[in-house]
Amino acid sequence: MPKKPYDPRAFPPFAVTVDLVILTMREGQLHVLLLDRAAAPFKGRPALPGGFVRPTKNLLTSAQEVLAAKTGVSIAPIHLEQLATYGEPKRDPRMRVVSVAWLALAANLPEPIADPETTNPRWVPIDEASQLRLAFDHGQILSDGVERARSRIEYTTLATHFCDDEFTMSELRGVYEAVWGQVLDPANFDRKIRTTVDFVVPTGDSRKQLKGRPARTYKRGPAKDLQPPIRRS
Amino acid sequence: MPKKPYDPRAFPPFAVTVDLVILTMREGQLHVLLLDRAAAPFKGRPALPGGFVRPTKNLLTSAQEVLAAKTGVSIAPIHLEQLATYGEPKRDPRMRVVSVAWLALAANLPEPIADPETTNPRWVPIDEASQLRLAFDHGQILSDGVERARSRIEYTTLATHFCDDEFTMSELRGVYEAVWGQVLDPANFDRKIRTTVDFVVPTGDSRKQLKGRPARTYKRGPAKDLQPPIRRS
DNA sequence: ATAATAGTGTCTTTTAGACAATATCAC
């Protein structure tokens, strides 16, 4: 692989980290998990959760461990996918750090867990988070993550991962509306979802609403891709 | 970022590499650039071109340099995008190597350039390449890259990057047919492309064919995304 | 009954797909 004889051991080492964009729905709004940095660099600045990749851990496991540590939730129902890798030489002033970013999509999660090394972990509405000046290049990572989520729900059934195991059509529609920031016609949305084979499976039950007619509930179906996609106007 | 005080300098270092899936059209077929490894590990086995990321180079520049070194072509007209990052602890037996893979899409390129450290660089048809046992996890990277290309041309105008600056509709259709491995109706394809605003711009010229009526030529338009997408299947 | 939300039906417009018909070249 080396073009010229190149011994990486002869150079200052790289560190490899994972950083996570963890998105969830709370009160009808899309939120991201942020925390404040407890130490330099960028001490006190909001940042995405992350951590170093240990020598024997693979990248996915490293990301899953950060996810579990911050949310306290077993990773089973949470969708986790690689987003992109960020490696500008000066992105971390301490040393050369290459960070593999991951995108996690989850249903309404509890308040995040603080551990000794991080302060003030919290759910922040996306609109608010994107106005903040985040540590490192986390502003870019966050915006790439949100754009990925917007586009993934067009072509895949991933929007259901923002819902609990059983959900109503208006909850699912609420996910699209929150992620895309636009309102959708309930009638046409309903027809579109139910005519896409295996997107959702009716449970046969229904659930009372605060107001109005009770809504039927559905579970995730086996389909992963949407053919044709749902159009973002 | 560290959960526990963790000093990455206290651990065996990571190396970071870039590996490239360089795709091009040759004689109506999709080809990938492969070479044979000149040294251990996997000496003599076919592999993707790649190289170490140097301490002061960013990831994109590192990928561009590999691209230029192997193809001898200035990178300007070649589309290059990050694919994914691969970091299983044992993927390279020498040390822990995390590789950032890139996807390059280019029009018909010349024969690749051999340099002292690589042997037998060559264009290999995709069907053939995917049957080979490549070095490292390059088989996986190649298949992820090809799948990414298949999906990118559905939703974006990137197929034009497999064509020269001026191209005919049947050349563009040939790209779709080669990448997707299916034939498309010329009449419907033509209408679909031309009714997508800014996908292509007519040059006003036409070009003689080996047989039949001369074909009008087009240039790439400013559109990047396809709304609605072009459907596979 | 009224208000509110869920869900159905219908009509129009857009797009996809099949495929016939015409155009323009080489020979």
Add this chain to the structure above:
DNA sequence: GTGATATTGTCTAAAAGACACTATTAT
């Protein structure tokens, strides 16, 4: 003329979008 490829036209089917209408609850 024939054969080949390019390009246009036409018809049908599928999907999207607008929106009226019906259904089921709480008060």
